Amino acid sequence: MAPPSSEHAPAYPGFSVKYTKLFINGEFVDAISSKTFETLDPRTGEALASVAEGDAADVEKAVAAARKAFEEGPWPRLSGYQRGRILFKFADLMEQNVDELAYLETLDNGKPLFFSKYADVASSVKCVRTVAGWADKISGQTFKMDGPYQGMSVYEPYGVTGAIIPWNFPILMFVLKVAPSLAAGNTTVVKPAEQTPLTALYLAALAKQAGVPDGALNVVPGFGPTAGAAIAGHMDINKVGFTGSTEVGRIIMEAAAKSNLKPVTLELGGKSPLVICEDADLDAAVDIANVALFFNMGQCCTAGSRIFVQESIYEAFVNKAVEKAKKRVVGDPFKAGVEQGPQVDETQFKKILEYIESGKAEGAKLLTGGNPVGNKGYFIEPTIFGDVKDDMKIAREEIFGPVMSVLKFKTLDELVKRANNSMYGLAAGVVTKDMDVANRLARSFRAGTVWINCYHVYDQSLPFGGYKMSGIGREHGLHSILAHMQLKAIITPLKDS
Numbered sequence: 001m002a003p004p005s006s007e008h009a010p011a012y013p014g015f016s017v018k019y020t021k022l023f024i025n026g027e028f029v030d031a032i033s034s035k036t037f038e039t040l041d042p043r044t045g046e047a048l049a050s051v052a053e054g055d056a057a058d059v060e061k062a063v064a065a066a067r068k069a070f071e072e073g074p075w076p077r078l079s080g081y082q083r084g085r086i087l088f089k090f091a092d093l094m095e096q097n098v099d100e101l102a103y104l105e106t107l108d109n110g111k112p113l114f115f116s117k118y119a120d121v122a123s124s125v126k127c128v129r130t131v132a133g134w135a136d137k138i139s140g141q142t143f144k145m146d147g148p149y150q151g152m153s154v155y156e157p158y159g160v161t162g163a164i165i166p167w168n169f170p171i172l173m174f175v176l177k178v179a180p181s182l183a184a185g186n187t188t189v190v191k192p193a194e195q196t197p198l199t200a201l202y203l204a205a206l207a208k209q210a211g212v213p214d215g216a217l218n219v220v221p222g223f224g225p226t227a228g229a230a231i232a233g234h235m236d237i238n239k240v241g242f243t244g245s246t247e248v249g250r251i252i253m254e255a256a257a258k259s260n261l262k263p264v265t266l267e268l269g270g271k272s273p274l275v276i277c278e279d280a281d282l283d284a285a286v287d288i289a290n291v292a293l294f295f296n297m298g299q300c301c302t303a304g305s306r307i308f309v310q311e312s313i314y315e316a317f318v319n320k321a322v323e324k325a326k327k328r329v330v331g332d333p334f335k336a337g338v339e340q341g342p343q344v345d346e347t348q349f350k351k352i353l354e355y356i357e358s359g360k361a362e363g364a365k366l367l368t369g370g371n372p373v374g375n376k377g378y379f380i381e382p383t384i385f386g387d388v389k390d391d392m393k394i395a396r397e398e399i400f401g402p403v404m405s406v407l408k409f410k411t412l413d414e415l416v417k418r419a420n421n422s423m424y425g426l427a428a429g430v431v432t433k434d435m436d437v438a439n440r441l442a443r444s445f446r447a448g449t450v451w452i453n454c455y456h457v458y459d460q461s462l463p464f465g466g467y468k469m470s471g472i473g474r475e476h477g478l479h480s481i482l483a484h485m486q487l488k489a490i491i492t493p494l495k496d497s
């Protein structure tokens with residue numbers, strides 16, 4: 001299918017959406033029901049491609065393929081080194097196909113092409129390589145026990161894993177779940193988000209080309225309450241990983257508990273505080289806050305969505321932040337220089353506009369933005385609210401859009417309490433020249449990641465995950481492989497000891 005007609009979309013010679021079917025047992029197949037759903041172009045709201053719609057029956061088929069691949073296939077029997085080599089090849093193929101992957105990601109998700117290529121695909125390649133490098137370095141321990149026995153601990157894969165992923169970073173979320181699961185020797189069934197199924201299918205084709213055996217990786221596009229629920233509640237899936245809203249995370253955990261008590265890792269919502277202290281370099285602070293909130297159209301679970309600014313610099317900060325937000329280039333994500341594309345879909349678009357209305361109604365001061373951009377697609381102006389109070393909805397709930405809330409604070413003691421007064425605990429940030437203050441705050445924040453004088457800087461070797469209701473478990477590198485393995489104790493008698 002050709003890219004949709006848009007006056008701005010550049011021609012991509014020979015581009016077409018190649019993969020639109022379910023990927024089960026190494027083949028692209030129709031859904032058992034023959035149903036399809038449309039994935040939309042967020043620039044226009046028009047259909048982009050019809051994708052096979054998997055449901056419980058297809059999940060059943062995918063789990064059966066994954067189970068067979070686990071029990072009888074080569075994948076769990078390969079050494080970590082051999083699995084690592086295949087995953088390195090997968091990463092190489094991603095890199096070789098970066099233009100097409102990035103194009104497809106932008107088409108389906110709406111994020112600027114520059115970011116798709118240099119942030120999403122680049123960090124995804126790194127994720128796969130980091131995990132591939134760990135595949136042959138996982139080992140247990142041996143020791144002499146009391147009496148004539150030797151004890152051994154052995155890391156083993158769980159078996160069949162399930163992954164349910166969101167639409168904000170479709171490629172990255174796919175590899176964050178799939179690469180460690182496969183590196184650990186599991187076989188897996190993935191459900192991409194219904195808004196953005198295209199790159200997951202493309203990645204499945206690359207994984208096959210890299211040598212991932214049939215059945216070891218299965219991708220079932222479909223909807224949450226059908227395909228997603230079938231994964232979470234499946235009796236033959238041994239571990240499930242989920243990234244998405246806290247609300248759905250609770251449903252996943254409940255389904256896991258009610259079925260076979262499969263362990264879950266959850267990466268959920270956030271309402272992360274970013275603290276600007278009065279000694280901060282103001283321009284740097286404004287830049288950091290801008291990235292913290294507006295990156296990826298505000299669609300980041302880690303978004304710095306509560307900007308706490310110390311009273312003495314509040315006015316100066318707000319003026320500069322507004323000036324910067326107004327300069328942000330919103331438009332067709334394929335156009336060079338565009339920093340902000342559309343929100344992913346109409347549901348998100350409407351939800352964000354409702355939050356903007358609620359901010360106004362609750363008395364926050366709308367300093368810039370607040371409206372849709374254009375009359376087609378899901379574009380929203382970069383928006384800043386000042387004078388936000390802790391109990392307002394826009395200060396408590398995750399907006400997942402380009403809406404910055406600025407709050408005033410006086411003292412650090414007061415700040416720490418207010419910053420931690422959230423059910424979430426995914427990330428936090430502080431901008432200050434005083435490293436004593438930075439260190440004190442970094443240790444005080446009840447959050448899984450803390451940025452000092454920067455924001456949205458990630459590395460596959462650092463643990464990533466949430467405190468409180470922002471999640472369970474840690475992802476990235478070694479942490480993510482170990483989250484996909486269980487430990488066995490083996491005891492043998494020792495002669496002549």
Ligand code: ADP
Nearest residue numbers: 165166192193223224225228229244245248251
């Ligand atoms: P968002 O609100 O950002 O769309 P969700 O948490 O609703 O995020 O969705 C993240 C992923 O969870 C998607 O793949 C979605 O299809 C899936 N999902 C939604 N509802 C359910 C459910 N009841 N059971 C399992 N998966 C679900």
